[in-house]
Amino acid sequence: MKASASTSTKSRRPKGRAPGTFAPRTNAPAAVLILFDIDGTLVLTGGAGGRAMSLAFEELFAIPSAFQGIPMAGRTDTWILADAALMHGIPAHDPRLARFPETYLRHLASELDQPSALRKGLMPGVRELLEALAPRTDVYLALLTGNYEAGARLKLEYFDLWRYFSCGAFGDDAPHRNVLVPKALARVAECGGPAFAAADALVIGDTPLDVGCAAIVGARSLAVATGSHSVDQLRTAGADIVMQDLSDTEEVVRLICSWK
Ligand SMILES: [Mg+2]
Numbered sequence: 001m002k003a004s005a006s007t008s009t010k011s012r013r014p015k016g017r018a019p020g021t022f023a024p025r026t027n028a029p030a031a032v033l034i035l036f037d038i039d040g041t042l043v044l045t046g047g048a049g050g051r052a053m054s055l056a057f058e059e060l061f062a063i064p065s066a067f068q069g070i071p072m073a074g075r076t077d078t079w080i081l082a083d084a085a086l087m088h089g090i091p092a093h094d095p096r097l098a099r100f101p102e103t104y105l106r107h108l109a110s111e112l113d114q115p116s117a118l119r120k121g122l123m124p125g126v127r128e129l130l131e132a133l134a135p136r137t138d139v140y141l142a143l144l145t146g147n148y149e150a151g152a153r154l155k156l157e158y159f160d161l162w163r164y165f166s167c168g169a170f171g172d173d174a175p176h177r178n179v180l181v182p183k184a185l186a187r188v189a190e191c192g193g194p195a196f197a198a199a200d201a202l203v204i205g206d207t208p209l210d211v212g213c214a215a216i217v218g219a220r221s222l223a224v225a226t227g228s229h230s231v232d233q234l235r236t237a238g239a240d241i242v243m244q245d246l247s248d249t250e251e252v253v254r255l256i257c258s259w260k
Contacts, residue, residue, distance in 0.1 A: 040227020046116025143168025
């Protein structure tokens with residue numbers, strides 16, 4: 001296994017602990033809730049998501065390349081659409097906006113099958129990590145993503161990853177990622193999972209917005225530089241742990257479980 005993990009620590013960690021490990025917690029609950037981001041963390045779709053959004057917007061509003069200049073990484077689909085509507089002078093009550101998700105999903109299903117010059121596939125070590133975590137009783141796997149839930153499902157089913165997750169928080173739950181950790185906790189409980197507190201949750205993502213949505217509620221973050229941000233950028237954003245990628249399965253599992 002590749003041992004290329006680059007780790008960072010935050011100043012709030014107690015001194016004397018090995019770098020790259022979470023602080024030990026007293027009275028720790030029996031399990032860790034792991035909340036995976038999708039794009040840039042588990043997979044890259046070769047730009048299918050961005051193309052599908054653009055095609056859907058053009059179909060509904062006859063405006064091509066509507067998302068040019070609008071950042072997408074780490075943001076929810078709801079937020080991205082609202083930005084595009086604002087940019088192009090479309091009022092929030094325009095009924096066509098309500099049809100955007102279904103239109104986008106139709107294009108996404110088609111675009112996922114298209115060849116692309118952009119990177120398309122699982123990020124390094126993702127399948128091996130999910131296979132290693134799935135049978136464990138001390139972790140619970142769920143999603144925290146800006147994708148519409150149906151879009152998340154399309155993307156993950158395309159790569160045969162949907163089956164690893166029982167539920168999650170999605171871009172149609174709220175426009176801003178910062179409220180998605182509490183949504184995920186509630187969703188896990190609704191799904192019959194354990195009653196987790198935010199402090200039991202570990203967000204794994206590829207952007208400062210993933211890091212931020214964890215920090216704001218007292219959850220932890222493991223950031224990976226397989227998406228649109230570098231190790232240094234993720235470190236600056238304050239991630240609890242930063243790794244180049246998830247390819248060192250043994251080390252990632254150790255980091256995830258070491259704070260129990
Ligand atoms: Mg991402």
